[in-house]
Amino acid sequence: MATLLPEVLLETTAQAPAPNKDFYQLLLTRNEVILRWWKISLRSEFRNTKPGELKESHVDFVDDTTLQAQIGIVFGQNTLNYVLKLCQGYYDFLDRLPDSLLLYILTFLDLEDIAQLAQVSHSFQKICNSDKLWEHIVERSCDRVTVDMRALAQDIGWKQLFFTNKLQLQLQLRRWKRRQEESRDVC
Incomplete structure (x- = not known):
């Protein structure tokens, strides 16, 4: 070992x-x-x-x-x-695992466990707040993830997207689409 x-x-x-x-x-x-x-x-x-x-x-x-x-x-x-x-x-072999393997393991944890693990060390905090983990959590919890949702997640982050309620999400998506259209019109 x-x-x-x-x-x-x-x-x-x-x-x-x-x-x-x-x-x-x-x-x-x-x-x-x-x-x-x-x-x-x-x-x-x-x-x-x-x-x-x-x-x-x-x-x-x-x-x-x-x-x-x-x-x-x-x-x-x-x-x-x-x-x-x-x-x-x-x-501590868990701390020495590659990030990709740690991400895979973390996908099996409950949100409360992820929040507690993020308090263990700086490296766990980084991986528990990573966009890759939260993208997987969003994909697992939502029926479908649209292209617009993915684009919004690129702007605000997957964790923020996950914790946004549906009404706020719809509002943010409309605002994001409007900004995209305005930027296209300017160019």
Whole structure:
């Protein structure tokens, strides 16, 4: 199952908390945790300091509380917990599925479930609000989708079209047709 994972599981950067200006990079691969840092200081004793790098296997990282504390301070407790879970083998394969497959899976969910899933992460929010998903939902819920409805959906979005009641939809379609005719008359 781990072969489904990309080589780089996580890559993030951060600046150390004030008053430090040091810059850090955290890189998590399938086999290693890599922490890189760059000292940024105007003090003369740090001027010639070279960047540093620390590499540890996942097993060693789980036991290294000092490195964990440093990552927690710089990157935050949520990032540290996420890295620990990945190092312990708890991979979130759902988050790593291709968008097309996720869209297919989401088409089987109820609207309430889609709304809750959109609150899980930014990537799920993006896919739960995507026009492709809402186009499928509109097509599934309507008896037929006309060419005018499709054109209006291109203008206002499929999600907005879905949540528009029938009277508002008819009004918007009339307005859209009128605008199309006016633009043709101008040309």
